[in-house]
Amino acid sequence: MIPVGFEYARPGSVDEALALLTEHGEDATVLAGGHSLLPVMKLRLAAPELVIDIGRLPELSYITVDGDEVAIGAGTRHSTVETSSVLATECPLLPAVAATVGDPQVRHRGTLGGSLAHADPASDLPAAVLALGGDVVLRSTRGERKVPITSFYTGVFSTVKEPDELIVEIRVPRTGTAGWAYEKFNRRANDWAIVGVAVVDGRVGLVNMGSTPLRASTTEAALADGASIADAAALADQRTDPPADLTATADYRRHLARILTKRALTTAAG
């Protein structure tokens, strides 16, 4: 499978990339690791006129502690997140979730910013950042804005990011020793989650339970009111709208969400 032909630009800096995005807007697509973009281009579901390759910009690859948050460059690869000693100490949920993405070859290429931008509700990392209550930093030639992940997603494969904007950074809280867990259910190696549940510090993020990553808000509220793990987890599928496909019915996904939430909350409680 061969993508439709396109023009290719490899800017030498974020500023150059932003200038290209301002000039070309919706006709351009940003390429980071390419492991979400190239498959859809090969299937010809996407046919951008210009591909802007930011995959090797060193200024987008970093993991640093900044106050009570960890700042992660959008171009940081999953394998780097997975093996980060800073994140292992400061935000251990994120490397654990990154380690479940695809396979080693995919994790050598895919990036955190790319995964968040692609906005696939079956992806692991968006729900993890949602459970963490992180922020997405968007930049354009017009300026920079910080969007809470809770208001970043608008639907399947869609976000509030404007065509001239680039995700430059992801900020997550330093959760330290707070309890966390990630439960990912699938039947085949190297597959997307049929359902996934990320828990950290009493917050619950759901993978593949709607058109966007979701928080299990009813479960979180029950926990805050002192409900038992079993009682709170039984509410995990409330206010969700899971898809039905060849791998699972919607009802089965609801069942999985309740069971996996119970397991994740139990693990997180130590």
Added chain:
Amino acid sequence: MSATVKVDMTVNGTGTSADVEPRLLLAHYLRDVVGLKATNIGCDTTSCGACTVLVDGESVKSCTVLAVQADGTSVTTMEGLEEAHPVTAAFRAEHGLQCGFCTPGMVMASVGLLSENPTPTEREVREGLEGNLCRCTGYHNIVRAVLAASGQDPQAATAHPSRSGA
């Protein structure tokens, strides 16, 4: 047709260069431009791993990398491994292949795995190769080969206490 882009990359220690369409995949660059046919294209969807090569020492699936993304890098394919490479020798000794289609990708993924984790456990080998499919289902001997290549005794490393003896 879009404008071509000049790429320069080192393949198995030798400099290569070509003017390519940006949409050219690395797998096709290696097979059709450079003429190295060991790298197989299986599923073409980032699933099977048959096209795995090393880019700057890291395993990647070359059906999901553009040649222009590998511009300036050093790529290693199975042709780049010496005849007596410990991983290929171990695949031979442990019968780590049947039809052989997955073998170049499986070997390169194993070389990448061992560079990151020189003495993996059996479980780490299985997880490290989860991106590579063998449709002959010859996984046991492949895992034994990787353990042997790491200098471990595959018999001991795959012995499960719960399954041994009475």
